Amino acid sequence: MSEALSVxxxxxxxxxxxxxxxxxxxxxxxxxxxxxxxxxxxxLIAFFAFTFIPIIAxxxxxxxxxxxxxxxxxxxxxxxxxxxxTRDPRYIKSLQATFFYAFTxxxxxxxxxxxxxxxxxxxxRMVAGYRAAYYAPSIVGGSVAVAVMWRExxxxxxxxxxxxxxxxxxxxxxxxxxxxLILLAVWQFGSPMLIFLAGLKQIPREFYExxxxxxxxxxxxxxxxxxxxxxxxxFFNLVMQLISGFMVFTQAFVITGGAPLDTTLFYALYIxxxxxxxxxxxxxxxxxxxxxxxxAVLTVLVFRSSSxxxxxSSQED
Amino acid sequence: METVSTxxxxxxxxxxxxxxxxxxxxTVIYHGVVAGLGYVMLYPILWLFASxxxxxxxxxxxxxxxxxxxxxxxxxxxxxxxxxxITFTTFYLNSFFYAGVGTLLAVAASAVVAYGFAxxxxxxxxxxxxxxxxxxxxxxxxxxxxxxxxxxxxxxxNTFYPLLLPRFGGQAFFIFMIMQFxxxxxxxxxxxxxxDGCGKGGVFxxxxxxxxxxxxxxxxxxxxxxTWEDFLSPxxxxxxxxxxxxxxxxxxxxxxxxxxxxxxxxxxSSLSLVPVxxxxxxxxxxLVEGISTTGLKG
Numbered sequence: 081m082s083e084a085l086s087v088x089x090x091x092x093x094x095x096x097x098x099x100x101x102x103x104x105x106x107x108x109x110x111x112x113x114x115x116x117x118x119x120x121x122x123x124l125i126a127f128f129a130f131t132f133i134p135i136i137a138x139x140x141x142x143x144x145x146x147x148x149x150x151x152x153x154x155x156x157x158x159x160x161x162x163x164x165x166t167r168d169p170r171y172i173k174s175l176q177a178t179f180f181y182a183f184t185x186x187x188x189x190x191x192x193x194x195x196x197x198x199x200x201x202x203x204x205r206m207v208a209g210y211r212a213a214y215y216a217p218s219i220v221g222g223s224v225a226v227a228v229m230w231r232e233x234x235x236x237x238x239x240x241x242x243x244x245x246x247x248x249x250x251x252x253x254x255x256x257x258x259x260x261l262i263l264l265a266v267w268q269f270g271s272p273m274l275i276f277l278a279g280l281k282q283i284p285r286e287f288y289e290x291x292x293x294x295x296x297x298x299x300x301x302x303x304x305x306x307x308x309x310x311x312x313x314x315f316f317n318l319v320m321q322l323i324s325g326f327m328v329f330t331q332a333f334v335i336t337g338g339a340p341l342d343t344t345l346f347y348a349l350y351i352x353x354x355x356x357x358x359x360x361x362x363x364x365x366x367x368x369x370x371x372x373x374x375x376a377v378l379t380v381l382v383f384r385s386s387s388x389x390x391x392x393s394s395q396e397d
Numbered sequence: 398m399e400t401v402s403t404x405x406x407x408x409x410x411x412x413x414x415x416x417x418x419x420x421x422x423x424t425v426i427y428h429g430v431v432a433g434l435g436y437v438m439l440y441p442i443l444w445l446f447a448s449x450x451x452x453x454x455x456x457x458x459x460x461x462x463x464x465x466x467x468x469x470x471x472x473x474x475x476x477x478x479x480x481x482x483i484t485f486t487t488f489y490l491n492s493f494f495y496a497g498v499g500t501l502l503a504v505a506a507s508a509v510v511a512y513g514f515a516x517x518x519x520x521x522x523x524x525x526x527x528x529x530x531x532x533x534x535x536x537x538x539x540x541x542x543x544x545x546x547x548x549x550x551x552x553x554x555n556t557f558y559p560l561l562l563p564r565f566g567g568q569a570f571f572i573f574m575i576m577q578f579x580x581x582x583x584x585x586x587x588x589x590x591x592x593d594g595c596g597k598g599g600v601f602x603x604x605x606x607x608x609x610x611x612x613x614x615x616x617x618x619x620x621x622x623x624t625w626e627d628f629l630s631p632x633x634x635x636x637x638x639x640x641x642x643x644x645x646x647x648x649x650x651x652x653x654x655x656x657x658x659x660x661x662x663x664x665x666s667s668l669s670l671v672p673v674x675x676x677x678x679x680x681x682x683x684l685v686e687g688i689s690t691t692g693l694k695g
Contacts, residue, residue: 127528
């Protein structure tokens with residue numbers, strides 16, 4: 081993203097120099113400033129009103145015991161954070177569930193997405209149709225309708241038990257419930273698949289031809305050519321999936337509601353329960369800020385690690 | 398089998414029979430595996446649609462079949478009646494209102510803002526652009542609690558204002574996507590227009606806007622999808638059943654402790670996916686290109 085930006089700003093630079101000869105520099109510059117802020121003003125106003133100020137407000141709330149009902153509320157310092165990690169076993173459970181979900185569902189989803197993208201990276205007939213079929217679950221995946229459907233598929237009388245002749249309470253068993261949600265996430269591998277597919281099409285055919293002349297088999301070609309050249313895309317997908325993986329809400333809310341024994345009490349679900357069911361908005365704000373910090377730390381870690389495993393080919397642009 | 402040998406035009410020299418057979422075999426295996434896996438992928442959705450046409454008795458006895466023994470529309474008629482005296486007509490009108498107006502606002506604002514970021518060189522541009530991109534990573538949970546407090550003080554609970562007002566600023570994903578598209582347009586035309594005395598506004602409306610239609614369509618489709626499926630915000634702000642969107646209504650309707658008319662639940666769930674699939678089939682090309690070029694999440 082930043083690369084693209086620097087490219088455009090350098091071309092803008094060239095344009096400015098061209099313009100300078102036509103119009104007085106200073107006037108032009110002031111005019112552009114006005115127009116620039118005029119055009120981004122809708123975003124800028126909304127950013128302050130609905131993002132920046134609320135975030136600061138939520139940081140302040142995190143140090144209070146504010147709830148909507150009682151008129152008195154006070155500064156409690158770090159009490160909310162202390163309570164979270166020492167006196168709220170449900171919070172610890174929600175952390176465990178969220179981390180387990182993210183670190184299982186995201187790698188599985190990306191592996192699946194890459195495997196299917198490689199299957200579809202061919203000029204055979206019907207590929208467009210297959211691609212649509214594989215992508216279809218992803219466009220409806222976040223909907224309540226699909227969540228309701230998933231609940232019935234894994235219900236006692238549901239599809240899975242009927243097809244396999246089993247009698248398992250998939251959603252009632254603390255060992256299996258979270259796996260139904262992981263499976264739902266893996267089932268929706270469509271977007272990373274399309275991004276991988278676009279990346280695979282960029283790899284020059286000659287690389288593979290040269291490799292096979294040198295006697296490299298398919299497996300070696302995958303490890304030595306495909307995977308290294310795809311690492312920037314894997315990196316991008318990983319960051320995007322990580323962020324969204326920590327925010328899943330609808331599926332858990334509709335399918336399990338956090339049960340059984342809080343094994344699927346995802347972070348976002350627990351914040352919702354605290355903020356809008358028990359109305360402990362101060363405590364919930366503290367939880368939201370911890371989530372923000374977790375996501376930020378993980379993102380930074382992924383970015384830091386990228387210099388060890390992400391391969392940027394020097395011939396880009 | 399012949400199609401295979403002619404399709405691979407590279408085989409200018411006639412390949413020996415065994416090689417051809419090997420190739421055919423591989424093609425059959427390929428289509429077998431890919432189509433089989435595709436069937437497994439689509440099976441849950443097909444099952445949902447099939448179940449919605451099954452009779453009350455059949456739903457849990459003939460579970461796995463995709464073909465109803467007796468085809469019935471009864472579930473749709475029962476389901477549409479909704480609950481608490483409010484039919485799905487109301488819920489669909491609410492959802493179309495929210496998704497329609499929400500999409501229109503988000504896309505229009507995003508286009509204007511994207512032009513500002515992509516084409517005008519103003520002080521602080523890079524800073525604000527970085528701010529915008531970083532909002533993509535923000536968990537919505539750090540914003541909704543203070544937003545809720547303010548909106549409830551204003552008496553806007555059970556109105557659509559809290560859902561629609563933030564859209565006047567555009568959405569970061571769409572702003573970024575449209576920017577990428579604008580960058581691909583040569584600047585010569587803008588400059589020629591400016592030479593002829595066209596202001597920035599004129600350039601945007603006359604030169605840029607006509608050229609970014611494909612990006613706007615892609616953004617509109619995604620915005621419609623996300624708004625149609627949006628659950629958290631309506632859940633927080635819309636508490637009166639007459640204001641329920643389809644998502645909220647489905648969730649209330651399919652409450653395990655409430656209704657037991659599963660046929661009706663399947664019917665209404667299936668129906669809520671129809672607009673999504675219709676748009677998918679009509680605009681598939683825009684979607685695939687949109688995701689591949691900007692990495693939008695679906």
